[in-house]
Amino acid sequence: MGLLTVQKVSKSFPGVRALQEVDFELKAGEVHALLGENGAGKSTLMKILAGIYQKDQGRILVDGQEVEISSPSHAKSLSIGIIHQELCLLPHLTVAQNIFLGREPRKWKGLLDEKAINDATHVLLAYLKLNLDPKKKLGSLTIAKQQLVEIAKVFSNVSKILIMDEPTATLNHTEVQDLFRIIQQLKSQGVGIIYISHKMDEIQQIADRITVLRDGRYIDTVPIDTPINRVIALMVGRDIETKTKTIPDTSHSPIKLKVENVSRGDWVKNVSFNLRKGEILGFAGLMGAGRTELARLVFGADKMDCGKIYIDDQVCTISSPVDAVKAGIAYLSEDRKRYGLATDLTVETNITLVHLAKWLRFKFWLLKTQLVEQSAKMVEKLGIKTPNLEQKVRFLSGGNQQKIVIAKWLLRDSDILIFDEPTRGIDVGAKAEIYQMLDMLAQMGKAIIVISSELPEVMLLSHRILVMCEGKITGEVPGEKATQEWIMSLATQRG
Numbered sequence: 001m002g003l004l005t006v007q008k009v010s011k012s013f014p015g016v017r018a019l020q021e022v023d024f025e026l027k028a029g030e031v032h033a034l035l036g037e038n039g040a041g042k043s044t045l046m047k048i049l050a051g052i053y054q055k056d057q058g059r060i061l062v063d064g065q066e067v068e069i070s071s072p073s074h075a076k077s078l079s080i081g082i083i084h085q086e087l088c089l090l091p092h093l094t095v096a097q098n099i100f101l102g103r104e105p106r107k108w109k110g111l112l113d114e115k116a117i118n119d120a121t122h123v124l125l126a127y128l129k130l131n132l133d134p135k136k137k138l139g140s141l142t143i144a145k146q147q148l149v150e151i152a153k154v155f156s157n158v159s160k161i162l163i164m165d166e167p168t169a170t171l172n173h174t175e176v177q178d179l180f181r182i183i184q185q186l187k188s189q190g191v192g193i194i195y196i197s198h199k200m201d202e203i204q205q206i207a208d209r210i211t212v213l214r215d216g217r218y219i220d221t222v223p224i225d226t227p228i229n230r231v232i233a234l235m236v237g238r239d240i241e242t243k244t245k246t247i248p249d250t251s252h253s254p255i256k257l258k259v260e261n262v263s264r265g266d267w268v269k270n271v272s273f274n275l276r277k278g279e280i281l282g283f284a285g286l287m288g289a290g291r292t293e294l295a296r297l298v299f300g301a302d303k304m305d306c307g308k309i310y311i312d313d314q315v316c317t318i319s320s321p322v323d324a325v326k327a328g329i330a331y332l333s334e335d336r337k338r339y340g341l342a343t344d345l346t347v348e349t350n351i352t353l354v355h356l357a358k359w360l361r362f363k364f365w366l367l368k369t370q371l372v373e374q375s376a377k378m379v380e381k382l383g384i385k386t387p388n389l390e391q392k393v394r395f396l397s398g399g400n401q402q403k404i405v406i407a408k409w410l411l412r413d414s415d416i417l418i419f420d421e422p423t424r425g426i427d428v429g430a431k432a433e434i435y436q437m438l439d440m441l442a443q444m445g446k447a448i449i450v451i452s453s454e455l456p457e458v459m460l461l462s463h464r465i466l467v468m469c470e471g472k473i474t475g476e477v478p479g480e481k482a483t484q485e486w487i488m489s490l491a492t493q494r495g
Contacts, residue, residue, distance in 0.1 A: 003028045003192040004049070004161055009058030011044055013395050015387035018044040021058070022218045024211055026161065026192040031183060033195045033207035033224075036235055037430065039385055039397035041216040042196050046163045049194075050082040051075035062161070081159035083150055083167050091139030096121035098138050099153045124156050129178050143335045144171065144287045155182065162186065165196045169424050172287045172453065180206055198426060199454075200228050247463050247480045248442070250279040255313065256447035257329075257416050259298060262307030267293040269471040271307075275416070275447045280438060282462025282479070283451045285491045290471040291451045292334060295418050299331040300324045311416070325354060327416075330409035332402075334421040334451070340405040343394035347386050348375040350393050351407045378407035383433060399430035406437065417441065418449045423457065435461060455484045467491050 006024040010017075019041045026032050034042050047053045049060070051072040060067055062078050069075050075082075089098045096117045097104075105116040121134035130148050138146060151167060168176045183193060183206060195207055203210065204224065212219040212234040219234050257275040262268060268290045275281050283291045296302045298309060300318040309316050311327055318324050324331070333339035341350055352371050375389050382403045386396055393401055402422070409417060419438070423431045438461060442448055452458040458465060465477040467490035475490035 002026055003063065004194075005059075005061040005064075006045070006049075007059040007061070009045065009048065009055050009060065011041075011048060011053060011056050015391060016395060017216055019048075019055075019216045022213065022216070024218070025221075026194055028160075028190045028192050029187050030208040031187065031193045031195050031206050033197070033203045033210045034213065035196075035198075035203070035210055035231065036213035036219075037397075037399070039215070039400060040213040040235070042213055043165055043397075044216075045213070046082060046165055046194065046196065049075065049080055049161075049163060051080075076157070076159075079160040080163070081154045081157060081161070082163040082165065083154045084165055089138055089146060089150060089153075091137070093138060094134065095125075095132055095136050095138060095141075095149050096134035098149055099124065099156050101153075103157070120156075121152075124152055128152055128155065128182065130175075142288070142292070143338075147171065148175065151179065159191065161192050161194070163194045163196075166198070167195075168197065168199065168202060175287070176202070198431075200231070204228075246439075247478075248278065250276045250463060253277045253279065256311065257298075258310035258313070259294075260308045260310065262294070262297055262309070263305045264293065264297055264302060265305065267471050268297060268304075271468075271471075271473055273466055273473065275449060277447050278442050278445050280442050280448045280450055280461055280463050282458040282465040283449065283468060284455065284458050284465055284487050285468035287453070288470075289468040289491065291468050292420055293471070294468070295331060295420055295449065295451060298324070299329055299418065301331070325412070325414070328414050329416045329418065330412060330414035331418045332405050332409065332420060332422060334424060336398075336402055336405050340408075341393055341401060343401075344392060346390050346392060347379065347384070347396075347404060348372060348389040350404050351375045351378050351411060354408055355412050374411055375407075378411055381410075382407050382437070399426040402426055402434070403430070406434070410441075414446075416447045416449075418451070420451045421453065422450065423452075423454075431457075455487055459484070459487070469493055 002025040004026040006022060008021040008023065009019055010021055011019040022041065022045060036042050044053065048055050049069065051069045051074050060069060067078060069078065099121050100117050105113040107113040118134045125132050125134065130152060132145060132148065138149060147169065167179060171179065186193065197203055207224050209221060209223060210226065210231060211221045212231065214235060214237055222231065253276040255274045256277045260272050262271050271294055285291050297304045300320045300323050309318055316327050318327060337343060342353065348371060352375055372389060379386060384400050384403045386400065393404060423434055438448060450458060450461050459482045463479045465479060465482055465487065466473050467475050467477065467487055469491055474493045477486055
């Protein structure tokens with residue numbers, strides 16, 4: 001009997017059978033990878049183990065004893081910890097307050113001992129080699145640094161069963177290696193780790209065994225030396241079409257977007273570039289290089305200190321996202337739930353939200369039939385898996401949520417599309433579909449910017465690659481000649 005045993009566990013949501021008689025076993029001192037496409041049931045199973053959801057049927061055993069995990073606090077009492085794919089932190093609190101939330105050290109008359117909290121956090125962050133200020137408000141940090149805080153929070157209260165749901169989604173190479181070092185330490189202490197990731201190279205580097213789920217069902221458990229093609233076939237139940245590198249000649253296409261000497265504080269420093277019609281322009285760089293900050297300036301989400309933006313050779317004043325949308329610019333944020341979706345609203349509402357005025361008559365009458373028809377076309381076109389258009393978005397997988405964000409902007413028919421980490425947290429099958437979609441959009445004449453922390457992805461997609469370091473563009477790499485070594489050299493080149 002393993003450290004953790006799951007037997008015939010099932011779970012349903014309104015209109016969705018998320019898990020159907022799933023089996024799983026975790027041994028002490030192992031990293032057990034749990035793989036599957038988005039919607040396979042991985043996160044649902046983990047949330048059951050973490051006490052967030054309750055199973056409908058089946059058995060869960062911890063150290064051979066059957067348990068009913070009734071709440072997150074009950075899961076913690078069973079020494080089960082989880083690092084969520086979607087952050088579970090409070091932005092108005094400091095880094096230290098988030099890490100020790102609910103178990104803060106106290107002093108006289110129960111008052112919080114802020115010094116003790118900050119000192120303990122400083123020691124923890126130093127151990128984890130994380131360059132963060134314990135007193136900094138969480139909401140002021142990038143999504144990547146917030147992910148590091150989430151990791152530190154779980155490590156501060158070490159469990160014997162640790163669940164990691166896409167823990168490296170926002171981390172750079174150095175931070176990933178630090179995380180793997182800590183995982184090895186935990187393994188040597190007998191901690192069992194369930195590791196969910198779509199990055200096959202990570203799985204091969206860190207895991208001992210692999211279990212595959214598909215459509216809410218258990219498929220197989222295989223050793224780590226199983227060929228990748230075999231694992232992918234288990235995950236998707238079909239062959240994945242490999243994208244080949246094709247670089248169309250857009251050098252004579254008209255310039256759609258021109259950014260000239262744009263700056264904002266220390267984040268973006270005097271950046272200029274052109275984007276042509278039908279071109280996919282990639283932005284590469286390490287975390288904190290300024291790529292997302294630049295995209296937010298172009299979209300009007302942040303105010304630039306200086307600089308100009310031209311669209312079709314005309315100066316365009318963009319003071320807000322509303323201005324950007326009117327000018328034909330769409331931005332798909334790296335944090336889709338915070339900036340791209342209204343997760344408690346329906347699929348139909350989310351797809352049509354940014355252009356309801358198109359179907360509005362007499363300022364109060366919505367053409368509901370047209371809304372439904374257009375939403376249904378987008379669901380079919382992008383292969384969005386949902387039982388119906390009235391399904392709330394929060395019940396869908398991360399990959400399908402990302403497709404809904406894309407559908408929203410495709411329906412708007414924006415000419416300039418900025419994709420910030422478009423495949424973060426998305427499985428190999430959905431990635432291939434999004435790659436094909438980006439190629440299709442470029443062929444339609446859309447001007448596309450792709451920001452990605454995955455070098456193979458940005459190299460595969462981009463016609464040209466601009467590399468940033470410390471807020472500056474440090475070089476341009478032709479897509480057909482790009483190498484990881486060339487890009488990384490520019491990404492660490494301070495201007």
